[in-house]
């Protein structure tokens with residue numbers, strides 16, 4: 001596999017971080033583009049907790065414990081999102097793969113449990129088998145590569161190793177980085193390799209909903225700038241409440257009976273207490289989540305039930321009874337919003353699929369020539 005060798009040859013020396021925890025995997029390339037997060041955690045926490053409207057950045061919810069709690073959320077009866085996306089991918093993996101070139105690198109933004117990815121990898125393998133059989137050739141003229149990108153190193157390592165063990169014929173390359181930083185790295189590798197491979201960027205989980213509307217537009221525009229015309233984007237997005245899905249359904253999804261979502265949200269304060277040795281009175285805080293209809297998003301907060309103060313990163317924080325710390329947005333979309341977002345940033349919507357209840361969507365876009373009204377962003 002020539003392209004892959006060229007790809008591998010340009011890797012930095014990662015021997016030190018490759019595979020002692022994974023002795024059964026002969027070769028799992030692992031790229032680490034992240035620096036030490038600790039300083040920014042402290043700075044960001046101080047900045048957020050001293051702001052007029054207090055906030056903590058959602059990315060800090062996803063440490064090891066937070067990622068585990070999120071995995072538990074995906075299995076809750078109230079949290080329909082993951083199952084709806086799985087249903088769509090299960091049903092349409094073949095259609096999706098039919099739309100991409102033979103020579104295709106699948107990039108995944110965020111390493112999840114791997115169940116949805118597994119369907120896409122299976123579809124890629126099936127196509128390869130059928131083609132090999134029908135052309136009576138045993139050499140593969142495709143160059144499939146699977147590249148998960150995630151900021152959580154442990155999670156990425158585990159999920160990629162599991163997939164690699166299952167799909168030994170598909171080369172994999174894990175990249176520990178912010179999403180766009182990871183895409184930039186892969187794009188540079190494609191150029192260095194002189195490869196014609198098409199990128200299929202899969203952005204699952206409705207993670208796009210974490211971003212504000214303007215951040216999402218910037219994200220799309222920046223992603224488009226990194227891609228070549230003809231590269232494609234597979235985007236999962238949760239639908240707004242309306243005639244089909246009630247506000248109550250959304251409310252329940254973020255206020256589950258077992259309290260897993262509350263534990264997930266509160267974990268960010270545990271994390272600050274542990275990593276920054278802040279003595280936050282955790283018992284003063286409770287989880288609050290509701291659907292903001294005019295903004296079409298669920299908003300998550302930690303609400304202080306009594307006045308309290310604590311010290312963090314050398315700064316003093318005081319918080320009133322009833323005051324809230326914003327921790328996460330989960331924006332919801334209708335197809336018109338998605339189409340506008342796409343067309344203004346240089347993507348054309350080709351297909352949209354929904355689950356049987358029409359709660360959730362997966363969109364297939366291709367990178368077009370030029371963003372039509374990029375200047376207006």
Ligand code: AVJ
Nearest residue numbers: 073205206207209210261330
């Ligand atoms: C991982 C951002 C997609 O918005 O539904 C779930 C996060 N927070 N329950 C979502 C989340 C609380 C989730 N995303």
